Amino acid sequence: MLSFILRRLAQAVLVMLVVGMGAFSLFQYVGDPVSNMAGQDATPAQRARLHADLGLDRPAAVQFARFVGHALTGDFGVSLRQGREVSALIAERLPATLELSAVAALIATAAGIPLGVYAALRRRHWDAKATMAASLLGVSLPTFLVGIVLIEVFSVLLGWFPSFGRGTTVQLGAWSTGLLTADGWRHIVLPAFTLAVYQLTLVMRLVRAEMLEALQSDYVKFARARGLPDRVVYFGHALRNTLVPVLTISGLQLGGLIAFSIVTETVFSWPGMGSLFIQAVQFPDVPVMAAYLCLIALVFVAINLAVDLLYAVVDPRLRVHGPIDGGRP
Amino acid sequence: MKHRASPTPVDAVAAATPLPGRWRRLLAGELWHDFTHSPVAMLAAAIALLCLLGALFAPWLAPHNPSDLATLDLADSHLPPAWLADGRATYPLGTDDQGRDILSSLLYGARISLMVGLSSVALSVLIGVAAGLLAGFAGGIVDAALMRLCDVMLSFPPILIALLIDGIGRLLFPQARDVLAFAVLILALTLTDWVRYARTVRGSTLVERQKEYVQAARLVGVSRWRLLRRHVLPNVMGPVLVLATIQVGQAIITEATLSYLGVGVPPTNPSLGTLIRIGNDFLYAGEWWITLFPGAALVLIAMSVNLLGDWLRDALNPRLR
Numbered sequence: 001m002l003s004f005i006l007r008r009l010a011q012a013v014l015v016m017l018v019v020g021m022g023a024f025s026l027f028q029y030v031g032d033p034v035s036n037m038a039g040q041d042a043t044p045a046q047r048a049r050l051h052a053d054l055g056l057d058r059p060a061a062v063q064f065a066r067f068v069g070h071a072l073t074g075d076f077g078v079s080l081r082q083g084r085e086v087s088a089l090i091a092e093r094l095p096a097t098l099e100l101s102a103v104a105a106l107i108a109t110a111a112g113i114p115l116g117v118y119a120a121l122r123r124r125h126w127d128a129k130a131t132m133a134a135s136l137l138g139v140s141l142p143t144f145l146v147g148i149v150l151i152e153v154f155s156v157l158l159g160w161f162p163s164f165g166r167g168t169t170v171q172l173g174a175w176s177t178g179l180l181t182a183d184g185w186r187h188i189v190l191p192a193f194t195l196a197v198y199q200l201t202l203v204m205r206l207v208r209a210e211m212l213e214a215l216q217s218d219y220v221k222f223a224r225a226r227g228l229p230d231r232v233v234y235f236g237h238a239l240r241n242t243l244v245p246v247l248t249i250s251g252l253q254l255g256g257l258i259a260f261s262i263v264t265e266t267v268f269s270w271p272g273m274g275s276l277f278i279q280a281v282q283f284p285d286v287p288v289m290a291a292y293l294c295l296i297a298l299v300f301v302a303i304n305l306a307v308d309l310l311y312a313v314v315d316p317r318l319r320v321h322g323p324i325d326g327g328r329p
Numbered sequence: 330m331k332h333r334a335s336p337t338p339v340d341a342v343a344a345a346t347p348l349p350g351r352w353r354r355l356l357a358g359e360l361w362h363d364f365t366h367s368p369v370a371m372l373a374a375a376i377a378l379l380c381l382l383g384a385l386f387a388p389w390l391a392p393h394n395p396s397d398l399a400t401l402d403l404a405d406s407h408l409p410p411a412w413l414a415d416g417r418a419t420y421p422l423g424t425d426d427q428g429r430d431i432l433s434s435l436l437y438g439a440r441i442s443l444m445v446g447l448s449s450v451a452l453s454v455l456i457g458v459a460a461g462l463l464a465g466f467a468g469g470i471v472d473a474a475l476m477r478l479c480d481v482m483l484s485f486p487p488i489l490i491a492l493l494i495d496g497i498g499r500l501l502f503p504q505a506r507d508v509l510a511f512a513v514l515i516l517a518l519t520l521t522d523w524v525r526y527a528r529t530v531r532g533s534t535l536v537e538r539q540k541e542y543v544q545a546a547r548l549v550g551v552s553r554w555r556l557l558r559r560h561v562l563p564n565v566m567g568p569v570l571v572l573a574t575i576q577v578g579q580a581i582i583t584e585a586t587l588s589y590l591g592v593g594v595p596p597t598n599p600s601l602g603t604l605i606r607i608g609n610d611f612l613y614a615g616e617w618w619i620t621l622f623p624g625a626a627l628v629l630i631a632m633s634v635n636l637l638g639d640w641l642r643d644a645l646n647p648r649l650r
Contacts, residue, residue: 015481026497140632142582144589145624148609152621156612259486266590267609281496281592289496296489304484 008308012301017068019297023290024067076291081283086291090273095175096166097272100264101257103179103188104195109250112200116207117239123212132208138201143260147194147267154190161190164269191268195261199253206249210242217241252307255300363644370644373636380630384439391433392419396597410618423618425607431622434604439626441600445511446581449518454573456519457526462557462565464527465534476531479524490521491583495592510595514587518580525576526569533565567645575638578631585627601627 042050058066070076076086115131122128155163166178167187178184214220215238223233262274269275273292280288364370383390409415410423410431422431464472482490498513537543538561546560587593588602589609596603601623608620 018481140635141628142586144586145628148620148624152612152617256486259489263586263590278590281492284496284500293493300484
């Protein structure tokens with residue numbers, strides 16, 4: 001058990017180091033920080049001094065160690081585009097992305113589970129079949145197109161919801177939240193739903209498949225034989241046993257939600273980390289890209305590690321498991 | 330595919346016969362029979378083929394050439410589709426802000442989308458199959474290193490990896506235009522995708538190399554390279570075919586997403602994603618046609634390819650019959 005945990009931890013650290021090396025090589029081989037900082041009229045001597053001051057004359061391994069040391073304290077330098085600390089920029093944008101992802105996950109589970117149960121219980125009826133067909137459409141639709149159609153219908157034609165920004169936010173210490181005002185909620189509806197569509201279809205299909213399997217099982221047959229009412233059999237027995245895999249997949253997808261929010265945030269001009277990253281890619285702004293890369297990798301590695309460890313705790317037979325697919329755009 | 334289900338030495342020899350025989354066998358085989366008895370598959374194939382032909386023959390089918398600046402007339406900009414009050418028959422689906430015909434832009438855009446999607450899938454199949462065969466046959470440290478790399482890459486969403494590689498490509502070639510920009514984009518999609526094929530092929534290679542026909546071939550002194558190419562390769566291609574079909578849809582969607590985000594194809598050669606992004610700015614002016622027609626085309630292509638892939642997966646899987 002201990003060796004399994006240690007091996008998993010070592011693997012997680014290795015992944016982070018590889019990602020860190022990728023981020024570091026962005027700085028190394030791309031662009032010259034000296035010419036960026038010194039400007040046009042700097043003399044060669046000034047340049048050389050700046051070069052030495054920045055530690056760029058040291059061996060690459062030493063520089064990498066320094067980079068990792070700084071990264072561990074959250075220091076990724078200064079954004080080339082905005083001239084501000086990258087850590088400050090990200091801290092400012094983080095709440096928006098996390099709130100969006102959380103609300104999306106909530107929508108996906110709250111709507112996906114009942115829909116999946118419904119599709120399983122009425123699997124021979126046309127309405128359940130139509131729901132399944134619609135879910136196939138949901139998998140084929142690109143996220144940005146869902147967002148555009150929602151804007152066209154609910155903002156432009158009906159005028160029910162605003163289509164950009166977070167609306168009124170309230171500052172709670174360092175955390176700015178849009179979830180305490182009615183205006184903030186009105187702004188989050190469309191982007192959160194857009195982000196949720198893919199996960200919703202995933203949860204729904206998963207619940208349906210698990211439910212169908214559970215309904216065939218002996219304990220459900222036994223519960224029926226005992227004369228328990230359908231409601232108790234379906235929700236007390238069958239559904240309860242399907243929830244473990246469903247919650248696992250939902251948890252794994254949380255990282256995916258944060259990554260997919262890149263697209264959703266762009267469509268809805270949502271001031272989160274995703275739109276920060278896109279601007280960084282377009283500019284290109286190396287420190288911001290590197291920081292975002294490391295942060296997202298950390299989120300993914302942490303989630304995968306937690307799931308693996310939980311599995312090992314729950315079921316000792318499961319030792320090394322392949323990774324779960326990251327999903328799609 | 331029959332020879333995958335029962336790979337006896339006889340089948341392996343049959344798989345190595347030249348193409349015409351294979352085509353005849355395909356048409357007489359179960360797969361074709363399955364296809365002609367599945368209305369969904371035939372409809373999806375028809376739509377996909379229609380899109381492909383439309384894109385391929387865009388220069389002859391399109392009523393206008395959207396990249397020919399001389400034919401553009403700003404007086405014709407912002408026109409709605411022909412069936413609406415202000416629409417004109419020369420612009421069946423309306424025009425955009427520059428006076429370009431939407432139908433023509435759409436055909437040319439689909440051309441770019443399909444070109445990028447198909448070539449990136451072809452490249453990733455090439456790299457992935459080679460890497461998978463290598464890992465499955467060489468084993469040891471090569472296998473371990475390749476599979477760890479796959480593990481890491483598969484645990485991130487493809488869009489993120491594609492964005493990063495695209496970002497790095499932009500940093501390395503800041504002046505990238507036209508051909509180079511396409512190369513960066515296709516490379517980004519390829520480097521994101523090849524791991525899926527590598528993993529699949531490695532798995533089936535490990536199974537195949539244990540089988541008698543491989544050992545028999547080895548025994549009669551077939552060289553390693555020939556063994557891989559003529560005996561193992563044909564028998565591991567079934568799952569690759571399914572994956573590749575589904576990945577064409579995914580690659581097209583990823584490309585559209587990148588182009589929508591403004592980091593995909595160069596603006597001089599708009600793809601469907603670029604057209605959607607351009608139209609996005611005019612939604613509030615009530616000009617829905619600039620965005621929604623390219624969007625519908627994108628969904629149509631992605632849906633038909635996905636359905637085709639689903640059908641192929643079921644048809645090639647004997648357990649689901």
